[in-house]
Amino acid sequence: MPKILSCYPEGKLKALTMSYDDGVLSDRRLASIFNKNGIKGTFHINSGMFGDTRYRARLSEEESLEVYQGHEVSVHTVTHPSIARCPKEQVLYEIMDDRKNLERLFGYPVRGMSYPNGSYSQEIIEMLPVFGIEYARVVQTTGGYQLPENFLEWKATCHHNQNLMQHAETFVSLPPKNINLMYVWGHSYEFDDKDNWDVIEQFCDYIGGREDIWYATNIEIVDYVKAYKNLRFSADQHLVFNPSAQSVWILLDEQPVEIPGGRTLTLF
Incomplete structure (x- = not known):
């Protein structure tokens, strides 16, 4: 009997996906770095804060259309509250209106999110499928390279401040025995705050353009895994x-x- 095993497109066993929050101005530079190295990102946006300059300057709607072309935009709620502390009616508004606003702007169904402030609850997880949300990223990380057991409580491999290059080198050197995923998350303004854009530039230059890695957005990973199953x-x-x-x-x-x-x- 032949042996049948799962894999990514073209038989690849490694995938990389990136996840960045808030829709801030520094996403311009980050998306440019991704584009240069053939890497895809998912950007989680607060649609009620386009053009806001009060704290972290946000991209305008027009700028966002250009910056996120070729990547995925995803829900991050309208106004970025800690939704585990909100009444259900406000959770509904924050998620569904963000979806509607982003869909009107970008012209495709928006089906994922990241939890604002890392705030969520089991009750919210159970609500998300009713809202049309198929994945949701948390702030906790695993340090590993496995696909998640629950896409609605999706833990990344690491934040970009957590030994990023060490993770990259480990991931690249993994033997072709299992199906693996490296998932990195963060906020692009952190590179401005710490004046360390070299961290993400070095990472993307090292890990981009490899024939054995599938570079995908969050929703592309979700869709492919569901299709395989x-x-x-x-x-x-x-x-x-x-x-x-x-x-x-x-x-x-x-x-x-x-x-x-x-x-x-x-x-x-």
């Missing part, structure tokens, strides 16, 4: 049906096989 195999594993619209890849006896969306494939 939705594959339907015959009882003898001779046939596989992919009911999703996107291609999914598997390793068949260590060889990558593409299963196009909507197709049934004979494996052996």
